[in-house]
Amino acid sequence: MNRKIFQTSPVNWGNVAVAVVSAVLLTRLKWSFWIDETGMIAEIKQPFASMVRDYTEVFPMLSVYEVMMWAWGRIFGYSEVSMRLPSVIFGGIAVYNLNRSVQRLSPRINIAIPSLVLLSMEPVTGFIVSARPYAMGLAALSLCLRYWVNYTFDGSPGSWWNFCVWGAVSSCIKVFAVETPLTLIGVSMLHNPGPWEGRWARLMAGLTIIIAPLLAQAPVVMHFMNRSSIHSYRGQLPATQLLDFLVYSLVPPVVIVLMATGLTLASLRGSKPISTGNTGSVQTAATGVLALCVPLAHFVLYKATGAFVVHSNYIIAAYMPAAFCSSACIARWVRPARWRHLAGLLLVITATFNIVTKVEPENWRRGINLANATYRSRNDVVLLQAGFYENAFAELLDYPLLSGPGIAYPVLGNVAAIPSNLSEPSRKYLEKIINRHKIDRSRLPLIIVARSPSALVAQYLADRLKRRLSSLEQDGIIVFELY
Structure with a gap:
């Protein structure tokens, strides 16, 4: 050999x-x-x-x-x-x-x-x-x-x-x-x-x-x-x-x-x-x-x-x-x-x-980045729709939009302030977002930032869209991800 x-x-x-x-x-x-x-x-x-x-x-x-x-x-x-x-x-x-x-x-x-x-x-x-x-x-x-x-x-x-x-x-x-x-x-x-x-x-x-x-x-x-x-x-x-x-x-x-x-x-x-x-x-x-x-x-x-x-x-x-x-x-x-x-x-x-x-998933970081904006807003819940239609849909929203802290560039999507009581006007507003933005199972994750213990909006959207719901709590702020 x-x-x-x-x-x-x-x-x-x-x-x-x-x-x-x-x-x-x-x-x-x-x-x-x-x-x-x-x-x-x-x-x-x-x-x-x-x-x-x-x-x-x-x-x-x-x-x-x-x-x-x-x-x-x-x-x-x-x-x-x-x-x-x-x-x-x-x-x-x-x-x-x-x-x-x-x-x-x-x-x-x-x-x-x-x-x-x-x-x-x-x-x-x-x-x-x-x-x-x-x-x-x-x-x-x-x-x-x-x-x-x-x-x-x-x-x-x-x-x-x-x-x-x-x-x-x-x-x-x-x-x-x-x-x-x-x-x-x-x-x-x-x-x-x-x-x-x-x-x-x-x-x-x-x-x-x-x-x-x-x-x-x-x-x-x-x-x-x-x-x-x-x-x-x-x-x-x-x-x-x-x-x-x-x-x-x-x-x-x-x-x-x-x-x-x-x-x-x-x-x-x-x-x-x-x-x-x-x-x-x-x-x-x-x-x-x-x-x-x-x-x-x-x-x-x-x-x-x-x-x-x-x-x-x-x-x-x-x-x-x-x-x-x-x-x-x-x-x-x-x-x-x-x-x-x-x-x-x-x-x-x-x-x-x-x-x-x-x-760490970027969407989580986006949500945490919005926590301070939630504290500064007069609303209890902030919804971030991840997407690429910011300006096209901004005029359709009835509520004031928020920008995240820092350079704000990673906040891609519509940021809408929503009351947490889920009254009839709130439900109609959420349905308008779902319908006009065509949010479904194929869309990117939704990020919801809410004051603790408010979770009604996140749960409503999860049930409505048949999505899984996960959350992360930090300093009285809950960040929900619907995916």
């Missing part, structure tokens, strides 16, 4: 870990088929001009994705599976390209670990499994990252121009993602200027890193201050909510500015913070920033403003450039390999925790 059969080469544990994380992500792609697309279907079935008007005036969020879905529906139909299929395809593309980037960066497991954590983080997996532009945006950003990695290693013009093209594409998908490719372009120019040489070129690269994130936030701020915004049902947002949002949205850009300033100064002094030799350090530091920035920002803002911000997908693009900029500085000034090995061990634990921990 040939003994060579039993001789094996050293195991590349980095690639083994990549395979495990990829399998986890691919199984999570099935979540894309659980997302309600009724609102999207209603919009893209319209003539093109009407759809553009709705997505610029009513829902100010027109992007390449909406245009693509308008054409997709006319070719492949408007079934729920057809509407959700693009998200799965884009998610698969993103996983593939992220893995290619990791494989090139991971000849050893200690270099692979940080990228694995990045892949397993909830915001990234949230992009992959979400419908609408997020999966498409992550697919474009994954191509952007892949060619950036290639350019870092080989410096080829082809990799550079592919990187620029996909960076531009990702910027067109959603304005919230524009800072990521611009920042990567700036970082790449600092590392290997390519067609651009000289001191001024590096200075412009540094300014790009500093200015791009701030400019990218301007449309977001305008969006939330717009009187037609879906979050300001009765005029502008309250000043406290707008302040909460501005503070939260500016956290990542501030981090970027601070780190990019150090990176630019280091580059102007003649050093190259980023190089192939310390790629592992760059990735380790990048993951550290990514892992710490999100929960730290949530904690600080919760303590400072009382706003429990639950949805960071819209500004998650800011964390990646922050990671690359800060990691470049750390890679330049932090030398001890022992520290990097310790960070790798901690990141293994973090990655495992992120993969195996079940994320």
Whole structure:
């Protein structure tokens, strides 16, 4: 028997870990088929001009994705599976390209670990499994990252121009993602200027890193201050909510500015913070920033403003450039390999925790987010219908609408204040909501926030719709979920 059969080469544990994380992500792609697309279907079935008007005036969020879905529906139909299929395809593309980037960066497991954590983080997996532009945006950003990695290693013009093209594409998908490719372009120019040489070129690269994130936030701020915004049902947002949002949205850009300033100064002094030799350090530091920035920002803002911000997908693009900029500085000034090995061990634990921990359902968090609004209202019960028809149905409601605390963006749906005594007018009002909004078993869950011990509205709707009812009580507030 040939003994060579039993001789094996050293195991590349980095690639083994990549395979495990990829399998986890691919199984999570099935979540894309659980997302309600009724609102999207209603919009893209319209003539093109009407759809553009709705997505610029009513829902100010027109992007390449909406245009693509308008054409997709006319070719492949408007079934729920057809509407959700693009998200799965884009998610698969993103996983593939992220893995290619990791494989090139991971000849050893200690270099692979940080990228694995990045892949397993909830915001990234949230992009992959979400419908609408997020999966498409992550697919474009994954191509952007892949060619950036290639350019870092080989410096080829082809990799550079592919990187620029996909960076531009990702910027067109959603304005919230524009800072990521611009920042990567700036970082790449600092590392290997390519067609651009000289001191001024590096200075412009540094300014790009500093200015791009701030400019990218301007449309977001305008969006939330717009009187037609879906979050300001009765005029502008309250000043406290707008302040909460501005503070939260500016956290990542501030981090970027601070780190990019150090990176630019280091580059102007003649050093190259980023190089192939310390790629592992760059990735380790990048993951550290990514892992710490999100929960730290949530904690600080919760303590400072009382706003429990639950949805960071819209500004998650800011964390990646922050990671690359800060990691470049750390890679330049932090030398001890022992520290990097310790960070790798901690990141293994973090990655495992992120993969195996079940994320709290977003609908529960929406309900809890409305608890303070319930306290401030003159009514006993607040009903949140999860959906995508905020403005279209706002005028049909007879009761004043409420906005949740914080940035209010995750509150998707009609928020109606309802008396808890279930008098005849209240029953008629509930029936009107059920009939006009076509609430049935196929709709998304209903969230009801009520003062304890009031539960009549929740029980009535559960019986009427033949839905299961679960509840969570916290500080005299009961959050019901009907599903």
